[in-house]
Amino acid sequence: MMTQVFQNSIQWIILFVLWTSSSAMAQKVAAPLIESDSWPVSYREQVAFSLSEAAGGVEARSRSLEASKALASAIEADRPHQDTSPLVEIREERGTAVVRVRGYVVTALHESDAEAAGFPSLEDYAQHIETVLQDFIPRQVWRVRVQETFLKIFLSVFFALLGFIVLRQLQKAFNQADHILDERRGSIKPLSLLSETLLSGEAMGGLLAFGLVVGRVLAYVLTVVVTLAAILGQFDFTRGLLAEALAGGATSVFLGFEALVKAIPGLVLAALLVVALQVALRILDLFLKGVTSGRIQWKVLPSYRVPVVRLFGTSALILLIVPLVFASIFGRFHTPLETIVLVVAGALFLSATPVLASMAMGALVIWRSMVRLGDWIEVGKVKGEVIEINLEELQLVPVEGGKVSIPMFYLLFHPLYQLSRPPCFDLYLIAKTNHSIQNLLESIESVFPKELNPQLSLETLAEDKAGIRVKFEALKSEVRQKVMTSLAESVDRGQLELVEAKFIEV
Numbered sequence: 001m002m003t004q005v006f007q008n009s010i011q012w013i014i015l016f017v018l019w020t021s022s023s024a025m026a027q028k029v030a031a032p033l034i035e036s037d038s039w040p041v042s043y044r045e046q047v048a049f050s051l052s053e054a055a056g057g058v059e060a061r062s063r064s065l066e067a068s069k070a071l072a073s074a075i076e077a078d079r080p081h082q083d084t085s086p087l088v089e090i091r092e093e094r095g096t097a098v099v100r101v102r103g104y105v106v107t108a109l110h111e112s113d114a115e116a117a118g119f120p121s122l123e124d125y126a127q128h129i130e131t132v133l134q135d136f137i138p139r140q141v142w143r144v145r146v147q148e149t150f151l152k153i154f155l156s157v158f159f160a161l162l163g164f165i166v167l168r169q170l171q172k173a174f175n176q177a178d179h180i181l182d183e184r185r186g187s188i189k190p191l192s193l194l195s196e197t198l199l200s201g202e203a204m205g206g207l208l209a210f211g212l213v214v215g216r217v218l219a220y221v222l223t224v225v226v227t228l229a230a231i232l233g234q235f236d237f238t239r240g241l242l243a244e245a246l247a248g249g250a251t252s253v254f255l256g257f258e259a260l261v262k263a264i265p266g267l268v269l270a271a272l273l274v275v276a277l278q279v280a281l282r283i284l285d286l287f288l289k290g291v292t293s294g295r296i297q298w299k300v301l302p303s304y305r306v307p308v309v310r311l312f313g314t315s316a317l318i319l320l321i322v323p324l325v326f327a328s329i330f331g332r333f334h335t336p337l338e339t340i341v342l343v344v345a346g347a348l349f350l351s352a353t354p355v356l357a358s359m360a361m362g363a364l365v366i367w368r369s370m371v372r373l374g375d376w377i378e379v380g381k382v383k384g385e386v387i388e389i390n391l392e393e394l395q396l397v398p399v400e401g402g403k404v405s406i407p408m409f410y411l412l413f414h415p416l417y418q419l420s421r422p423p424c425f426d427l428y429l430i431a432k433t434n435h436s437i438q439n440l441l442e443s444i445e446s447v448f449p450k451e452l453n454p455q456l457s458l459e460t461l462a463e464d465k466a467g468i469r470v471k472f473e474a475l476k477s478e479v480r481q482k483v484m485t486s487l488a489e490s491v492d493r494g495q496l497e498l499v500e501a502k503f504i505e506v
Contacts, residue, residue, distance in 0.1 A: 038050035039065075040068075041068050041106070046140070048071060048132065048136045049132055049133070051063050051067065052116035052117060063107065070106045070107065071101060074100075074101040074102050075140050076144055081104050082103050087101070087102060087138065088100070088133040088134050088137050089103075090109075090127075092126070095110075095111070097109040097126035101137055102137075109122060109126060155230075156231045159227055160227065163226070167223055170219050174216045178212060181205065181208055181209060185201075186201075188201045188204050189204070190203075190204060277321045284313050284317070285310075291303055304366060308366050308367050357412065358392055361411050362389075362408035365389070366391070371386055371394065371418070373387065374386065376419040377394075379394075379406055379410065379414055380410070380414045382398060383396075383419075384396030384397050385397045387403075393405045393407050393408060426470060426471050426504050427472070428501070428502055429467070429468045429469075429487075429498060430465055430466070430468075430498065430500040430501075431496055431499065432466075433465065437461070443490075443496060444456060444470065447496070448470070448472075456468055456469070480503065
């Protein structure tokens with residue numbers, strides 16, 4: 001479709017050139033030649049008038065060449081010398097007749113030119129030349145304007161087609177780049193520094209894909225802008241608007257580029273600070289892992305204090321380096337972005353006050369080793385064995401079993417009692433007496449592992465039920481779990497018929 005339009009445009013332009021050329025030949029034949037040995041003043045091989053005599057020490061040939069150049073400049077000028085300048089004007093000045101076209105001086109006629117042309121006076125010769133030019137100049141001006149218009153249209157179509165071809169080639173190139181990136185995304189190597197991975201291969205692939213998208217958009221926009229500028233620059237009524245738009249856009253681009261160049265040192269410093277933060281966090285993590293595993297021995301930092309050091313060490317590094325990163329990027333503090341960040345951080349801090357208070361209390365409990373795993377504590381109405389300690393909560397196994405989570409924030413308002421020893425529990429069973437009591441006691445005793453050293457005693461006795469108390473030397477949470485598991489297995493096997501089983505604190 002576009003190729004057909006282009007071919008049609010070429011055909012119309014060729015026809016127009018042939019038509020104007022034929023008009024030129026006709027004009028050339030019809031143009032007056034005053035003397036056979038005269039030198040013509042012409043424009044594009046079409047004679048306007050002739051000069052036959054030397055004047056002022058200048059030969060007629062040189063005078064005609066200079067007049068032809070001046071005539072071409074006057075006809076092809078974008079606008080008249082003045083807005084009120086007539087199309088053709090011949091005025092007598094100091095014994096000569098000065099020829100002006102559109103206000104521009106073309107040549108000066110002398111008495112010798114009139115005599116050589118066979119006119120009785122310079123005034124008659126000037127009137128004759130003015131009459132000739134009144135017919136010649138409008139046709140040449142119209143011819144130039146038409147040719148310029150067709151040439152501008154041709155160039156506009158050419159630039160449009162060229163822009164369309166460039167866009168198609170850019171589309172193919174970016175599509176091929178996307179295809180290659182999709183095929184090789186799994187083989188992209190990560191970005192590393194000092195054997196530490198800063199960006200994974202997937203992150204690098206994502207950055208490359210984002211860069212292709214940005215590059216595609218910028219290339220399309222730049223091609224369209226350049227094509228439109230080339231087309232609109234052909235016409236006078238759009239050239240001024242285009243110049244103003246390009247001037248404003250160039251100023252903005254220049255200022256932006258200048259700001260970018262000035263910001264490069266700050267951006268480089270910010271990138272180095274981010275890398276330094278990642279390296280510092282990595283070193284802190286390796287050190288704390290060494291303390292936890294026992295490879296690094298330090299009396300000041302036992303392994304149970306590692307979570308506290310990890311929390312406050314990470315927070316300190318971030319709070320130290322992040323403001324420096326903002327300062328490096330913007331050149332100073334108190335930038336609008338920093339103000340927004342501070343406002344958001346303040347709002348998050350206020351909303352997270354309970355969580356932060358809970359973490360602070362947890363850090364205090366862990367750092368001072370107030371509670372350890374396996375301890376029996378009582379907080380409020382909850383009593384149980386500690387099975388997990390972290391910065392946010394304590395996890396207990398209460399007397400009746402199960403699991404209870406107590407937020408560290410809860411300890412700010414409720415005292416924590418640490419029991420001197422685990423509470424003593426006995427297992428109380430109510431079982432059916434299908435056989436003798438002695439056989440029942442032996443069956444219950446065989447249920448539990450011997451290392452628990454169970455001691456059985458008969459508490460109550462009814463017609464078909466018996467209440468039996470079982471005592472153990474140690475009854476921690478894992479022991480209680482083992483006891484209940486053994487009872488459940490005995491019931492499943494049909495070894496016992498239990499009515500009730502529960503732990504009773506002694």
